[in-house]
Amino acid sequence: MTTTTDRYDLWTLTPFEQWLKDEGVHIVTDQLIRDVYSVETKPWERTGCSAAILDLTQEPTEGALINTQGVTRYIYDIPPGGKFNAERHMYEEIFFVLKGRGATTVWVDDDGPKHTFEWKEGSVFSIPLNAWHEIYNGQGDDTARLYAASSAPTAFNLYASPEFVFNCPVSFPDRFNPTDEQYFSGKSTKLADRFMQTNFIADVNAVSLDRWRARGPGANMMILMAGGHFICHVSEFPAGTYKKAHTQPPMGRGRAAGLGLPTSTAYLFLNGEGYDLQWDVGVTPGEGVPFERLDYGAGTLMTPGSSYHQHFNLSKEPSRYVVFRYGNPRYTGAGSKRQSDTGGLNIEWKDEDPAVLKMFNEELAKRGSEPFVPTESEAKD
Numbered sequence: 001m002t003t004t005t006d007r008y009d010l011w012t013l014t015p016f017e018q019w020l021k022d023e024g025v026h027i028v029t030d031q032l033i034r035d036v037y038s039v040e041t042k043p044w045e046r047t048g049c050s051a052a053i054l055d056l057t058q059e060p061t062e063g064a065l066i067n068t069q070g071v072t073r074y075i076y077d078i079p080p081g082g083k084f085n086a087e088r089h090m091y092e093e094i095f096f097v098l099k100g101r102g103a104t105t106v107w108v109d110d111d112g113p114k115h116t117f118e119w120k121e122g123s124v125f126s127i128p129l130n131a132w133h134e135i136y137n138g139q140g141d142d143t144a145r146l147y148a149a150s151s152a153p154t155a156f157n158l159y160a161s162p163e164f165v166f167n168c169p170v171s172f173p174d175r176f177n178p179t180d181e182q183y184f185s186g187k188s189t190k191l192a193d194r195f196m197q198t199n200f201i202a203d204v205n206a207v208s209l210d211r212w213r214a215r216g217p218g219a220n221m222m223i224l225m226a227g228g229h230f231i232c233h234v235s236e237f238p239a240g241t242y243k244k245a246h247t248q249p250p251m252g253r254g255r256a257a258g259l260g261l262p263t264s265t266a267y268l269f270l271n272g273e274g275y276d277l278q279w280d281v282g283v284t285p286g287e288g289v290p291f292e293r294l295d296y297g298a299g300t301l302m303t304p305g306s307s308y309h310q311h312f313n314l315s316k317e318p319s320r321y322v323v324f325r326y327g328n329p330r331y332t333g334a335g336s337k338r339q340s341d342t343g344g345l346n347i348e349w350k351d352e353d354p355a356v357l358k359m360f361n362e363e364l365a366k367r368g369s370e371p372f373v374p375t376e377s378e379a380k381d
Contacts, residue, residue, distance in 0.1 A: 096204065
């Protein structure tokens with residue numbers, strides 16, 4: 001007879017956690033990775049690379065092997081002249097090249113055409129769902145390091161079958177047409193203000209952004225890739241400025257809120273120097289409400305969790321960051337709406353704690369920079 005205790009013992013790990021345990025993958029759990037270029041990786045036999053799972057969480061659960069059960073993130077180190085072994089899988093994956101240069105080959109079946117495209121530092125590419133792919137390091141004398149986000153936890157926890165996840169024969173021609181020779185060429189289509197579509201970004205630092213007024217100084221672009229849920233969200237804000245505190249709408253508030261997709265957000269800062277302020281889950285910022293400060297620099301990766309957060313740029317250059325997150329309106333029912341209403345909930349400058357601006361201007365003064373004066377007219381320029 002199975003007891004309740006026995007049953008709970010079986011439920012200690014989710015299917016995704018059990019798979020990670022079986023694979024022996026190195027896991028790093030933290031709210032902030034100060035420098036993605038220096039993260040330690042360890043051999044992952046199945047991939048032919050060294051790797052680390054980045055379990056980014058604002059509130060780690062005691063006893064959990066991994067906390068992020070919707071989207072997870074990785075660092076992959078491909079050895080000199082080596083490769084990430086060929087595989088296909090029933091989850092989405094999107095890559096950013098942190099260091100190195102190389103190529104990726106994508107195909108549907110062995111008898112069909114294969115697409116090979118080259119990448120370098122700053123490139124972004126997404127693998128079409130369940131397409132075969134193999135990633136090569138084009139350098140014979142140095143490691144290539146890639147950062148990736150994937151929906152693997154969702155797939156493993158839904159099917160509870162690694163065999164199905166990695167060996168399902170179904171293809172998705174509406175996402176990837178193997179006869180389209182231009183699929184990974186980098187061609188792009190502008191869909192709307194702050195929205196574009198492409199399947200390969202040669203250099204995310206060179207992406208042209210559109211001004212966005214709702215959150216103060218700055219601009220961004222949301223880029224749909226490979227017909228998937230994931231988008232590459234690129235934002236930039238000027239030197240010596242900061243954004244309004246913001247969060248995503250709570251689950252159940254409006255059609256674009258939550259959408260039943262278990263996900264997480266993480267910001268990878270490409271340059272600049274500054275900090276984030278973050279508030280506890282369920283707390284609305286205001287005068288006297290305590291917050292946490294997290295400093296960032298080029299290469300910092302952090303998660304705001306599901307709470308309010310606010311970005312500050314202390315450097316003398318614009319600060320650009322990239323986010324891999326769910327956001328394709330094809331899957332959210334938001335295609336009939338203006339995309340300007342998907343930015344979440346803001347705390348307007350007139351409503352924020354005066355300590356926020358005071359702290360920022362004190363930090364600017366230490367660097368010999370002029371004080372920042374937030375005004376609504378500036379936000380509408």
